[in-house]
Amino acid sequence: MASTQGAAEKARVLVASNRGPVSYTVYDDEGAEGSGSLRAKRGGGGLVSGLSAIGPDAGSVWVCAALGDGDRAAVRRAAGGLLPAEDTGGQRVRMLDIDARVHADAYNGIANSVLWFIHHMLYQTPLEPVFDAEFRRQWASYEAYNRAFAEALAEEAADGAAVLVQDYHLCLVPGMLRELRPDLRIGHFSHTPWAPPDYFRLLPDDIAAALLNGILGADRAAFLTRRWADAFAECCHAVLGPKAPSDTRIGVHGLGADADFLRARAHEPDVEERMAALRAEIGEGRRAIVRVDRTELSKNIVRGLLAYRQLLDEHPEWRERVVHVAFAYPSRQDLAVYRDYTAAVQRVAEEINSAYGTPGWTPVVLHVKDDFARSLAAYRLADVALVNPIRDGMNLVAKEVPVVSDRGCALVLSREAGAYEDLGADALVVNPYDIEGTARALHSALSMPEGERTERSKRLSAAATALPPARWFLDQLHALEAQSS
Template sequence: MVSEHSAVPARAQILVASNRGPVSYTLREDDTLDARRGGGGLVSGLSAIGSDADALWVCSALGPGDREAVRRGVGEPGVLMLAIDESVHSDAYNGIANSVLWFIHHLLYQTPLEPVFDEEFRRQWGSYESYNRSFAEALAERAGDGATVVVQDYHLALVPGMLRELRPDLQIGHFSHTPWAPVDYFRLLPDDIAQQLLRGLLGADRTCFLTQRWADAFADCCRDQLGDDALTGTHIGVHGLGADAEFLRERAHRPDVAERMATLREQIGPGRKTIVRVDRTELSKNIVRGLLAYRSLLHSRPEWRERVTHIAFAYPSRQDLAVYRDYTADVQRVADEINAEFGTADWTPVILHVKDDFARSLAAYRLADVALVNPIRDGMNLVAKEIPLVSDEGCALVLSREAGAYEELGDDAVPVNPYDITGTADALHRALTMPAGERLERTARLSAAATALPPHRWFLDQLEALRRLGEATDAGGDRGPGSGG
């Protein structure tokens, strides 16, 4: 159900800003709106502060249902949805955030041909500025005196600086959920754009990252582009988002998951081990090389033929961009080739699903003997944390050293260079042959590390750090310099 008038506080004391909000709307055939609540760390975090905390989530209308909800004045308590011009949003989201900033931070460009920063890029960058300004103005208008604002991710990198100019009284944080590019790669950006991005984030009291590696890369870029004293006034924080163990374990034992486990067991066949991966078909997730490594395993170690099945869930992502559609087709093509080459009457080597089904993903988690997480580059990768938590018999984790999660889980994972197909095949063999006792011990340690900072604590820690900074400033300090937890 949706209400005709959202309970949006006139002046909030805790504000979150993100491209995607905690609710989305779809227009039914009878012309009514259906509201669906999302999940994730921010939703858990806001729930943890309590319903009386005078909080506001500012987000963008992302689809026709969202825009119709704004037009009708429909909303949810504590949510302000901005109906930014569709063309502006498309330029900012697809043209800049997902086609430039994402590519920079994940090192995805084929540099002999791209990027090309021409007049069209500059036009789209103007939309990115406008998009960020809309958020900054909405936050400035809705924030109470001395309020705390936590801005999320690369979509809104300019907001902290813009908001600082409008409301210097606010405590502002920014959190980057992606990696941060190293200096030499960040230099691909035009100098003025690179400096504008950095100054935007440096408008925050705290700019935060998932790992120390990404935080250090950001600091290096600031010094390279803006000088040795660039960080004066901004603290850098690190908060490694963990998995929600209580929710995952409860959800993984509901009847719909049991039904999907039965179906998967039938598809796998009796007595076979399982290698499980669950990803979006995002270029950085490296699904194709993972499949090629599995094919290499079957070539080099024929004893695994008909004794192991690769469960690969590759859910479509950003299909409005041609490069993502092509990549999704490549995933399907390689899976089909493996099945054609090795499959038998009663063994399908790769069970590939491309339709998102959370219950089926949890079923695969529970059945996993080996979890394959081999991104080219990843801010964190929660799948690497979730599978060990949910796996019924414990699982061996094959983990890319380029995943943010490697910083926390690397000691108990089987590490891989994500570009090394042969090395990944060898790692899969090592994981498949790991003794049961060792596998269980590693799983226990992985689970403990994975839950060290659960979503609600992750969010509350950021608020507490901003509160302490505010108190220090009130006591006569300043906004920096330094790096802090």
Template sequence: MVTDAAQIDAARILVASNRGPVSYTLTEDGGLDARRGGGGVVSGLSAIGSDEQSLWVCAALGEGDREAVRRGVGEPGVRMLDIDPAVHADAYNGIANSVLWFLHHLLYQTPLEPAFDQEFRRQWDAYRAYNRAFADALAESAAEGAAVLIQDYHLALAPGMLRERRPDLRIGHFSHTPWAPPDYFRLLPDDIAEELLRGMLGADRLGFLTQRWADAFTACATQVVGGTGSTVTGVYGLGADAGFLRERAHRPDVGERLAELREAVGPDRRTIVRVDRTELSKNIVRGLLAYRTLLATRPEWRERVVHIALAYPSRQDLAVYREYTAEVSRLAAEINEEYGTPGWTPVLIHVKDDFARSLAAYRMADVALVNPIRDGMNLVAKEVPVVSDEGCALVLSREAGAYAELGDHAITVNPYDVTATADALHRALAMPPAERAERTKHLAAAATALPPRRWFLDQLDALRD
């Protein structure tokens, strides 16, 4: 981590995101333990030549991160911002995850929510302050004419703020979520909707995961502020990192998890696999309801199939997410109670995050269930066909961004239709091996068309051009 502005004022390529590539935890003896993250942006930055000076600006997310900032501990190429924890909480949980996330995923229960009151306005002030901190740091850290790639809905105001400070910069913003259609977007107060769009339009280029989300943004901008002006939109469908996944999926720890899962499933049984965080948009509850419907209406599958549900808790500091996670576990237990036998557990559910177990589940999947209500992309849909040992049938929601690339070779479902999803699971389980292998081949090819490094570099090249 770099803390001296004199050391960082020549950065030619800058990335800004809420979460950075490294995080710190305090150890019992008062030390700091560093843990590196992954993802497309991390892979992308690693593709930049060493002669290009790059800087990642991110927020300190916990006490370990904040202590690292205070001690000046870190690594070159990362600048961590110690934003006031109360400001960060209001911006991150109050606005980004409780307003913008719900807005773009169409998740509001509109008879009751949203209600944009004075508390919302107070939290929006914090969101402004949070974005301002990033804009200030980027302006201070960038060389003349540098390229800046700002990430996601957490930092929607930062492009406009940065443009005011540094008109010389080439500024890009990428949205990793869907974008709400105009009628839904205009649930926001009129002044906030305009402020949000003008913040985004401070960028030279805006990137989206699918043309559908890019078109939705353009429609919102046209209705609210009269158009996108000189800002150009582009589509970059982030793909799976095939080389990394295939290598990682055959390491010993994955082999151990694979043996454990196979023993738990039992011999000669099919598997339906899902791997998700318990985010409200992932639709895990309806997926379990569809599986229960399959067992009720297609008794021939009883004791012949197991649903492996890896449902890793997400955003547990928000009550609605805690309640949803509890409902997932409750429903899985109910299905096991209703249909389980001494030698067969219909649902194997794991709630502890374990990447090796996820890869093991990918490898043994006969069917992959990816049925989000709405999803910017959904990389699980792309990763399972790449890793699957014997090929898998993909049951895919038409509301996942990945549908645009994978839909021709998947079994498509309306995520709200539990009965149709149960029928799709039956069709997938009964699919002949040759058809399943052929579909998997096409799915894997489409899933890896734009791997993370190329995804990042394409955006950087477009911004520089």
């Protein structure tokens, strides 16, 4: 395939990620299948902020995958080239229409059902994983999906361009791209944890080696915390031994909260409306323990609910004085294990309400419909934030709540969250598997004197915003450029 740009217009900075900065929905204007118009919705996040920060003269291009029918229609409308600037906020975006079956195998079959489970250590090992012929078929799709990205990046990049490849979906891209374009400066960033060697080696030996060698095709491999970076290096030593390439440098960039955006957005009218509704659900004068998560297996929502139930058992003085506001937004519902987990969250919440609730008090206020304005409203009302993942690359909720909370909040934080490295000194730290320990931490958080809570919250907020998204991105870019100069 020819490049979508002339030689003089090729990109000097490129980003590659599964999900891009814009998505499309088909609206059937006439009520007929496929006859409707396309509407674009822009996303946010650190990559969007970072690409905006480098300015329009940098010649950047974002390469991403089409994720649905609307996206695929937009790619066809653009004839496989760059999407219209009016849809992308002026950013140059090339969306790849990879065969839907290949994408499904790569995304759900490998990235989300194997690599996510490996790095978050989620397998029930007596029964899983099972690496059989079906796995090998899906792995071939993962290779094809990564190859499509590598070829598109090679086409779009100017001589010596900087390419920042994102996450576990695209582990093979750096190595593939290096073969196609040895002149490029390539970085890979992992947004997840990285598994320790013993767990990573659950993977078949050749697959483990391919994943590591893929990332080692980059000039620089970067991670959210030193812990995850060290685990990657240990896996390279354990799996590849003396055959491990030695040219790749390893870096750490801990992503922080976007304080300016959050504080401004949290005071818009729709958030104020949702605060009023939440206050009514909580009840006058009650404390609020807040959690906001996707119903992702690693987020540990069920154990958080069990710890709250134990708090009510062991400290009946909190009954009718506290409400657990739990937002558990559905995630990956096309996978049966995630549907089952969502049902378990709802079942445990209902059991707590049935066992402890009174006519004037609902112990757990559970919402499962995604609503960002309502999440910000809960942040502002939080007396305690509960963030207890089994394992998490960073966890921005832990960083966002102290920034937004109106009165300051106590943070109960899992030591297995990447955010622990930045926030552990002022959080109440828990072992995420320890229900009793988490219940004790919730009691301590609720009992914390106001002055102490305020001071801790200020320090948490300062630590949480030390590396905002735009700087996080630019630091990676500058480090890659400095390494290659």
